[in-house]
Amino acid sequence: MEKKELIMSAALDVFAEKGYHNTKMEEIADVAGIGKGTLYGHFTNKQDLFDQTVFWFLDNYFISLEHNIIEDDSIYDTIYKFIINHIDILEKTKTSFLNVLTDFSNIKRSKEEIFEFHQEFLFNKVSRYSKIFIKAKERGELRNINTELAAHFLIGALKGISESVLVGEKIEDPAKIAEEITDLLCYGMVSN
Amino acid sequence: MEKKELIMSAALDVFAEKGYHNTKMEEIADVAGIGKGTLYGHFTNKQDLFDQTVFWFLDNYFISLEHNIIEDDSIYDTIYKFIINHIDILEKTKTSFLNVLTDFSNIKRSKEEIFEFHQEFLFNKVSRYSKIFIKAKERGELRNINTELAAHFLIGALKGISESVLVGEKIEDPAKIAEEITDLLCYGMVSN
Amino acid sequence: MEKKELIMSAALDVFAEKGYHNTKMEEIADVAGIGKGTLYGHFTNKQDLFDQTVFWFLDNYFISLEHNIIEDDSIYDTIYKFIINHIDILEKTKTSFLNVLTDFSNIKRSKEEIFEFHQEFLFNKVSRYSKIFIKAKERGELRNINTELAAHFLIGALKGISESVLVGEKIEDPAKIAEEITDLLCYGMVSN
Amino acid sequence: MEKKELIMSAALDVFAEKGYHNTKMEEIADVAGIGKGTLYGHFTNKQDLFDQTVFWFLDNYFISLEHNIIEDDSIYDTIYKFIINHIDILEKTKTSFLNVLTDFSNIKRSKEEIFEFHQEFLFNKVSRYSKIFIKAKERGELRNINTELAAHFLIGALKGISESVLVGEKIEDPAKIAEEITDLLCYGMVSN
DNA sequence: CATGAATGAGTGTTCATTCAT
DNA sequence: GATGAATGAACACTCATTCAT
Numbered sequence: 001m002e003k004k005e006l007i008m009s010a011a012l013d014v015f016a017e018k019g020y021h022n023t024k025m026e027e028i029a030d031v032a033g034i035g036k037g038t039l040y041g042h043f044t045n046k047q048d049l050f051d052q053t054v055f056w057f058l059d060n061y062f063i064s065l066e067h068n069i070i071e072d073d074s075i076y077d078t079i080y081k082f083i084i085n086h087i088d089i090l091e092k093t094k095t096s097f098l099n100v101l102t103d104f105s106n107i108k109r110s111k112e113e114i115f116e117f118h119q120e121f122l123f124n125k126v127s128r129y130s131k132i133f134i135k136a137k138e139r140g141e142l143r144n145i146n147t148e149l150a151a152h153f154l155i156g157a158l159k160g161i162s163e164s165v166l167v168g169e170k171i172e173d174p175a176k177i178a179e180e181i182t183d184l185l186c187y188g189m190v191s192n
Numbered sequence: 193m194e195k196k197e198l199i200m201s202a203a204l205d206v207f208a209e210k211g212y213h214n215t216k217m218e219e220i221a222d223v224a225g226i227g228k229g230t231l232y233g234h235f236t237n238k239q240d241l242f243d244q245t246v247f248w249f250l251d252n253y254f255i256s257l258e259h260n261i262i263e264d265d266s267i268y269d270t271i272y273k274f275i276i277n278h279i280d281i282l283e284k285t286k287t288s289f290l291n292v293l294t295d296f297s298n299i300k301r302s303k304e305e306i307f308e309f310h311q312e313f314l315f316n317k318v319s320r321y322s323k324i325f326i327k328a329k330e331r332g333e334l335r336n337i338n339t340e341l342a343a344h345f346l347i348g349a350l351k352g353i354s355e356s357v358l359v360g361e362k363i364e365d366p367a368k369i370a371e372e373i374t375d376l377l378c379y380g381m382v383s384n
Numbered sequence: 385m386e387k388k389e390l391i392m393s394a395a396l397d398v399f400a401e402k403g404y405h406n407t408k409m410e411e412i413a414d415v416a417g418i419g420k421g422t423l424y425g426h427f428t429n430k431q432d433l434f435d436q437t438v439f440w441f442l443d444n445y446f447i448s449l450e451h452n453i454i455e456d457d458s459i460y461d462t463i464y465k466f467i468i469n470h471i472d473i474l475e476k477t478k479t480s481f482l483n484v485l486t487d488f489s490n491i492k493r494s495k496e497e498i499f500e501f502h503q504e505f506l507f508n509k510v511s512r513y514s515k516i517f518i519k520a521k522e523r524g525e526l527r528n529i530n531t532e533l534a535a536h537f538l539i540g541a542l543k544g545i546s547e548s549v550l551v552g553e554k555i556e557d558p559a560k561i562a563e564e565i566t567d568l569l570c571y572g573m574v575s576n
Numbered sequence: 577m578e579k580k581e582l583i584m585s586a587a588l589d590v591f592a593e594k595g596y597h598n599t600k601m602e603e604i605a606d607v608a609g610i611g612k613g614t615l616y617g618h619f620t621n622k623q624d625l626f627d628q629t630v631f632w633f634l635d636n637y638f639i640s641l642e643h644n645i646i647e648d649d650s651i652y653d654t655i656y657k658f659i660i661n662h663i664d665i666l667e668k669t670k671t672s673f674l675n676v677l678t679d680f681s682n683i684k685r686s687k688e689e690i691f692e693f694h695q696e697f698l699f700n701k702v703s704r705y706s707k708i709f710i711k712a713k714e715r716g717e718l719r720n721i722n723t724e725l726a727a728h729f730l731i732g733a734l735k736g737i738s739e740s741v742l743v744g745e746k747i748e749d750p751a752k753i754a755e756e757i758t759d760l761l762c763y764g765m766v767s768n
Numbered sequence: 769c770a771t772g773a774a775t776g777a778g779t780g781t782t783c784a785t786t787c788a789t
Numbered sequence: 790g791a792t793g794a795a796t797g798a799a800c801a802c803t804c805a806t807t808c809a810t
Contacts, residue, residue, distance in 0.1 A: 459766070517765070524767070525766060526766060526767055527763075527766065534760060534765055536735065537732050537760065537761075538732070540729050540732015543731075544731070567721075568725055568729065568764070570764045570765060570766045571764040572760070572763040572764030573719055574718060575718055
């Protein structure tokens, strides 16, 4: 792993555990096992380190999220694998990094930057999740639903899982949760 | 409005716009039109002001959320009114205060406090939303679904709406959004 | 007791226990059982309250110090009674207020004020103690010693007693201490 | 001189001149010619800086106090040299730091800390001064006097000298003062 | 290129003092 | 005159960032 990734990996851990404002550059350096000054050779400043770390994490997250999913998978299988993969990542990163993402808007930025960031980040996030629904719709599996909305449902559920983990709960049966989410998303809640 | 509410109202605006760490006590005082020192006559410290403001907002939020909803409303009508009310509150508070809530865990607290808070807050939040699904289930309107999960779906959708507003989008047609959400939650996404 | 003395009495207790800078005007008011604002009806400000309290205490202290001492007393008897009276006052005020006196110079004042105060206060203090030695010298009881110096010896001894009390020690045998001090001052320490 | 001593030296000057509570960390930094933040690299906080400075000063003070004193010196010579050394230190430090010492108990501490400190500090101080009397007693030079009491006499006299300096007086003739103090302590004040 | 000692701008909080009641 | 809610100046301390080594 190159130095820059080493730093982002350390930063990910610390940011995720403490949030942006409670994370000290020195602690990141300590966790990375390097000197404080070295951070500034790779990143302009704290905000830059945070931003790059988040996008680096997201890239990895979305790649991992699609692990094992193949083109032909039904929407059911796709979501099911999403959940399993998500829980897997949660356990690996040992933290609910997703929670940090909300921090994004709380970093001191100008209104314009916040706006721009949200545009980019939210679009990025939602569109990534929407993708699967759009594909399924194209395959004719789905009714004419609002795919973005479905993405938000899914994100809400994943957030709920993350929060449970954050509170210290152990995910005993990922398969069951995956089934419940998929079932509810697919068939709705009303009795026939 | 008594002084304490005046302060919390100002705090709500500022916290929601800037997040906990970027909010200066002085600014809250300025917005409230009072002196900085006066804040400390009503709240122990910044964190206390934040905590009380959040819970005060939540209480009002949940009361407003149930506005117009009557006992006999079907689950469809209940959710529909939820959405409408939520959008209404969003516009009134002019901020997406819900986003601040995530800040909660990011304020410097001991692990134990974070844990305790999350237990209390998340349970509070989820259970409030779950309630309507539990009731509907009791009335026989729903399949044997996981009501907490449904709550997370709904929260995800509401969060999505909030984020849109945060990004500056205007909610053109609340009714349509309400219908979409309710429809998707009720009937799922698969084509029968 | 008139209001002003009531206040000074309360101030004495609090200043003596906590020192000037750790004493809050509100606490003095509380102890005096009056409102905070009332203090400012009797004293210009905190410093004025402190100054007046100190001089008021000193006046009482020096009066009490000479309790029971009569014109004809020998220097031995005079010092002996001084010690006894000093210990008595210490127990009554329950604090070693003398320690506060050193605080005088530590209050924020201009160089000139500090100078002026010290001139007045130290002169006052030392001359009061010196007086007895001067009288005794006049009566021919003493050698041609430096009376101010003798006063400092005595003050040092009294300070030592006060400190013992401050540390929590109980003065078991005032008479013995009084005898030791007087003896040492009178006859010196060398073996004839 | 290493950085830490440089800081304590500056702190000594400022604390001695203004007292604990009127001394700003920034001023100490200014006097030391360093940045405010640097102080915190060497000391935990203001109180820690004060405590360490006091004990550092005391160590140096007591070493200097015994300058030139040799084992065989009579009690007279020992005290004489004490006074001369004390005046010498006073002039070198240009401040009456001894006055600061009284501040010790006035810094905000818990009752327990004050107690513990006094125990340690006073014992330290008095026992250091007592030492010379104890030794002289062992050599048979002295009557069976209370050595602690003699120490308090001496401390009182030194305090008196310090106060004179504080008030701006110049010590014209240290030798004379030393003689007077020693004489009075040795032979007492009563005429044969 | 790496380091970490040094920096100083920035902010939460205290408390003497004021003044409307 | 008495009150105590309101005020805001003042200060200890933090931590992102720099730069000499």
